[in-house]
Amino acid sequence: xxxxxxxxxxxxxxxxxxxxxxxxxxxxxxxxxxxxxxxxxxxxxxxxxxxxxxxxxxxxxxxxxxxxxxxxxxxxxxxxxxxxxxxxxxxxxxxxxxxxxxxxxxxxxxxxxxxxxxxxxxxxxxxxxxxxxxx
Numbered sequence: 001x002x003x004x005x006x007x008x009x010x011x012x013x014x015x016x017x018x019x020x021x022x023x024x025x026x027x028x029x030x031x032x033x034x035x036x037x038x039x040x041x042x043x044x045x046x047x048x049x050x051x052x053x054x055x056x057x058x059x060x061x062x063x064x065x066x067x068x069x070x071x072x073x074x075x076x077x078x079x080x081x082x083x084x085x086x087x088x089x090x091x092x093x094x095x096x097x098x099x100x101x102x103x104x105x106x107x108x109x110x111x112x113x114x115x116x117x118x119x120x121x122x123x124x125x126x127x128x129x130x131x132x133x134x135x
Contacts, residue, residue, distance in 0.1 A: 031084035038065050038077040040093050045105065048095075052102045057095060064095075073097045077107075 040061055047060045057075070058064075064075035075095045082088040093107035 028085075033084055034082040035080075037079040038062055039079050040077050040091070045093070048102060048105065050102055050104070053100055054097065054102075057102055061095075 038061065044061055048057065052060075061077060065078045066076040068074055068076075073096060075097070077093040077095070078090070079092075080088060080090045091108040093105065095102060096104050096106070
């Protein structure tokens with residue numbers, strides 16, 4: 001009787017282990033989308049003009065995520081998006097100032113006249129921004 005009870009307990013444990021593995025393969029847990037950093041879209045970049053002050057740039061794009069204390073003439077806007085299922089995406093936009101005015105932009109931005117195919121081929125580019133008087 002004891003050996004039958006022991007065999008029953010062992011076999012039920014093995015069956016539970018096998019069924020648990022099959023359930024784990026079928027059930028996919030929900031994972032949330034994670035957004036971190038400064039979201040900057042093409043419309044926001046299109047509002048920037050060479051010669052804008054730091055306060056004007058901060059009004060358009062918000063405060064930068066990274067301000068290097070050794071290079072105060074550079075602001076970095078970093079945005080990272082990690083969907084619940086899929087690959088993480090990251091965009092970095094760097095603004096360079098001369099004195100207190102905006103000089104140029106570099107990073108993962110597309111020029112307004114650029115095609116999506118060209119933007120997909122080249123991730124990092126320099127965008128020429130018109131002077132403030134060209135509005």
